Amino acid sequence: MGSDNIIKVVKFGGSSLADVNQFKKAYEIVKSDPSRRYVVASAPGKRTPDDNKVTDMFYACYDMAAAGLSIDSFFRGITERYDSIIEGLGIDCDLSEEYEIIKNMLIHKAGRDYAASRGEYLSSIILAKYLGYDFINASDVIFFNENGVFDDERTNTELSLALKMHERAVIPGFYGSMPNDTIKTFPRGGSDVTGAIVARAANADIYENWTDVSGFLMADPRIVKNPLGISVITYRELRELSYMGASVLHEDSIFPVRHAGIPINIRNTNDPSAPGTMIVPSTTDYSSHHIITGVAGKKDFSVIHIEKDRMAYERGIMRRVLEILDCNGINVEHVPSGIDTMSVVVATAQIKDKRNYIAEAIRRSVSPDYVAIEDGLALIAVVGRGMVRSKGVAARIFRAVAEAGINIRMIDQGSCELNIIIGVDESDFERALCAIYNEFVK
Ligand code: ADP
Numbered sequence: 001m002g003s004d005n006i007i008k009v010v011k012f013g014g015s016s017l018a019d020v021n022q023f024k025k026a027y028e029i030v031k032s033d034p035s036r037r038y039v040v041a042s043a044p045g046k047r048t049p050d051d052n053k054v055t056d057m058f059y060a061c062y063d064m065a066a067a068g069l070s071i072d073s074f075f076r077g078i079t080e081r082y083d084s085i086i087e088g089l090g091i092d093c094d095l096s097e098e099y100e101i102i103k104n105m106l107i108h109k110a111g112r113d114y115a116a117s118r119g120e121y122l123s124s125i126i127l128a129k130y131l132g133y134d135f136i137n138a139s140d141v142i143f144f145n146e147n148g149v150f151d152d153e154r155t156n157t158e159l160s161l162a163l164k165m166h167e168r169a170v171i172p173g174f175y176g177s178m179p180n181d182t183i184k185t186f187p188r189g190g191s192d193v194t195g196a197i198v199a200r201a202a203n204a205d206i207y208e209n210w211t212d213v214s215g216f217l218m219a220d221p222r223i224v225k226n227p228l229g230i231s232v233i234t235y236r237e238l239r240e241l242s243y244m245g246a247s248v249l250h251e252d253s254i255f256p257v258r259h260a261g262i263p264i265n266i267r268n269t270n271d272p273s274a275p276g277t278m279i280v281p282s283t284t285d286y287s288s289h290h291i292i293t294g295v296a297g298k299k300d301f302s303v304i305h306i307e308k309d310r311m312a313y314e315r316g317i318m319r320r321v322l323e324i325l326d327c328n329g330i331n332v333e334h335v336p337s338g339i340d341t342m343s344v345v346v347a348t349a350q351i352k353d354k355r356n357y358i359a360e361a362i363r364r365s366v367s368p369d370y371v372a373i374e375d376g377l378a379l380i381a382v383v384g385r386g387m388v389r390s391k392g393v394a395a396r397i398f399r400a401v402a403e404a405g406i407n408i409r410m411i412d413q414g415s416c417e418l419n420i421i422i423g424v425d426e427s428d429f430e431r432a433l434c435a436i437y438n439e440f441v442k
């Protein structure tokens with residue numbers, strides 16, 4: 001049992017609130033420790049692998065309303081999910097007025113973000129009622145500025161005050177409000193970020209993030225069979241891995257808790273006694289038996305290849321290429337280069353409609369001998385604080401991938417030696433990831 005002055009902020013993901021049984025598990029977890037005073041709730045997620053997340057159902061509803069189609073029966077599909085939870089919990093909670101308001105707002109084309117946010121709004125009302133906790137609406141305490149950027153100072157001030165007035169409360173994840181009172185959401189998976197914001201404002205001792213795996217695993221369990229768990233990981237390692245596809249925790253969840261040094265504990269709602277993973281600011285404990293902490297990766301990258309004789313001796317080429325991409329709102333992931341070549345790796349979705357224009361702009365600006373854009377690249381990040389002290393890590397990665405008969409198309413190593421990134425054909429992605437995992441975990 002937690003002591004009186006310890007404050008824990010707990011966030012339950014969509015998988016932890018997918019149906020009535022999951023709500024019951026969340027209840028047991030909160031009630032088993034009185035220091036679990038603030039709860040951040042997601043919208044109900046998938047109950048089975050081919051089920052729909054309620055958030056996706058709301059997005060679909062919004063699209064239907066925007067296209068002028070009737071949303072009646074689809075909307076009923078959403079309300080039935082909530083009603084079955086309420087009924088299964090046996091609580092006195094009638095959401096019919098809320099449903100009417102939301103449906104009207106959707107029909108009158110309230111924003112897409114408003115639609116998506118209703119998933120967490122409704123599940124939080126139910127969870128608050130079930131737990132006997134107060135409900136704090138995220139739109140009253142989480143703020144974005146007029147440019148849609150999260151306003152951390154205003155949020156922290158007002159949210160801290162609100163939390164002081166509520167001994168115990170449930171706060172919906174994923175959204176907040178704009179200065180004109182419209183709703184804005186964080187990116188997908190953003191309830192993790194809300195949890196971190198609440199942890200900071202509550203000055204919590206720990207931020208517990210409850211999900212459907214027993215912590216951060218060394219690789220995506222959908223790719224590597226039964227990967228080992230990670231007991232301790234640093235904020236920076238976690239950011240590298242989650243940015244590269246280890247989606248268990250949104251990478252931006254680190255920022256709100258970083259300054260306060262609040263640790264994050266990833267836990268499994270379906271196995272509450274498992275210790276999970278501790279995410280800490282830094283650690284002097286390098287004693288893990290593995291050199292790498294984890295491996296993660298993503299598909300759907302493109303490479304812009306540029307060749308020009310004696311490129312390395314001509315000043316300003318890289319700057320001009322990057323400027324073209326910047327002016328077109330394209331984020332650059334990596335820029336591996338040689339003396340006569342330069343490659344720029346970007347997410348394929350970012351250049352989708354602009355590829356011919358970009359290639360032409362590069363031709364005009366730097367007069368290359370050759371420029372081409374190639375799709376179908378997957379990136380794999382091998383991450384570990386232990387890599388800096390070990391010789392031959394890169395050689396082991398390359399050998400493992402080569403022995404699996406896979407060609408490496410790109411290599412990049414961060415200067416802090418926390419990560420090595422390789423690019424392979426998308427068709428080799430899963431095999432390359434398994435080969436690397438097996439090389440380091442024996
Ligand atoms: P939640 O519904 O709790 O927000 P998510 O679906 O966002 O949960 O994240 C948990 C999922 O992340 C796991 O079910 C797992 O499939 C996936 N995942 C991907 N990479 C990893 C990893 N390295 N470790 C653990 N889980 C991972």
Ligand code: ASP
Pocket residue numbers: 013014042043053055056119120173174187188189190191192
């Ligand atoms: N419900 C939102 C999503 O599906 C936010 C979250 O679950 O974190 O992306």
Ligand code: MG
Pocket residue numbers: 013014189192247248249250
């Ligand atoms: Mg999530």
